[in-house]
Amino acid sequence: MTLKLTNLDSLAGQLVVSAQAYPGEPMRDPRTTAQVAASAVIGGAGAIRVQGIADIQFTRAAVEVPVIGLWKDGHDGVFITPTLRHALACANAGAHIVAIDGTRRPRPDGLSLAETIAGIHAESNALVMADCGSFDDAVAAVEAGADLIGTTLAGYSGERPKTEGPDLELLAEIAAADLGKPLIAEGRIHSPAQARAAMDAGAFAVVVGTAITHPSTITGWFKAALND
Numbered sequence: 175m176t177l178k179l180t181n182l183d184s185l186a187g188q189l190v191v192s193a194q195a196y197p198g199e200p201m202r203d204p205r206t207t208a209q210v211a212a213s214a215v216i217g218g219a220g221a222i223r224v225q226g227i228a229d230i231q232f233t234r235a236a237v238e239v240p241v242i243g244l245w246k247d248g249h250d251g252v253f254i255t256p257t258l259r260h261a262l263a264c265a266n267a268g269a270h271i272v273a274i275d276g277t278r279r280p281r282p283d284g285l286s287l288a289e290t291i292a293g294i295h296a297e298s299n300a301l302v303m304a305d306c307g308s309f310d311d312a313v314a315a316v317e318a319g320a321d322l323i324g325t326t327l328a329g330y331s332g333e334r335p336k337t338e339g340p341d342l343e344l345l346a347e348i349a350a351a352d353l354g355k356p357l358i359a360e361g362r363i364h365s366p367a368q369a370r371a372a373m374d375a376g377a378f379a380v381v382v383g384t385a386i387t388h389p390s391t392i393t394g395w396f397k398a399a400l401n402d
């Protein structure tokens with residue numbers, strides 16, 4: 175069993191890099207994910223976030239920093255590590271932290287968020303990051319026992335508008351409420367300035383995915399600028 179990550183303080187102020195390729199994409203290969211993750215660590219990433227059981231296993235073998243693991247099943251509704259079964263599979267694959275859907279929506283296995291988190295804590299050493307979509311989600315997730323709160327689903331769960339960059343307003347609102355758990359800024363952080371702004375809004379750490387690890391999207395940004 176993976177050793178428990180006992181001190182989250184080491185993540186304070188860190189850049190977490192999310193390395194994910196989507197179904198059918200050329201980089202959808204756990205070896206590639208692990209190589210991208212190791213490259214991000216060389217650049218200073220303090221933790222890595224990856225999707226899929228094999229990606230978690232390969233990445234754990236490739237980096238020394240904490241690994242946040244998730245399992246996406248589907249692409250709408252509750253799809254980020256939707257059930258306790260998915261979460262325990264991520265933990266068993268070696269994730270130090272398991273990221274799960276942390277919204278107040280019904281879960282496919284009928285368990286509550288609190289029951290899901292309790293099950294992960296009881297049956298693994300993993301900590302739980304609740305991927306939230308709103309302030310009310312964040313409050314409920316802390317009450318349900320989450321170890322970390324992420325703004326991952328802001329703009330994707332129907333409760334918040336999909337802001338152009340990070341949802342700084344939501345971040346500031348959650349930070350001001352001082353819920354007692356580390357607040358992770360995640361979602362649409364596309365530049366170093368936006369990462370800084372997320373920290374300044376009160377985040378404990380910042381996750382950047384697409385802007386560092388998704389070349390086809392980044393290429394599209396440059397291409398669009400040339401075509402404007």
Ligand SMILES: CC(=O)N[C@H](C=O)[C@@H](O)[C@H](O)[C@H](O)COP(=O)(O)O
Nearest residue numbers: 192326330361362363382383384385
């Ligand atoms: C909503 C959803 O499915 N988010 C996923 C969660 O793991 C990933 O697709 C994102 O890439 C990740 O959250 C990082 O965000 P961004 O790529 O915007 O930096």
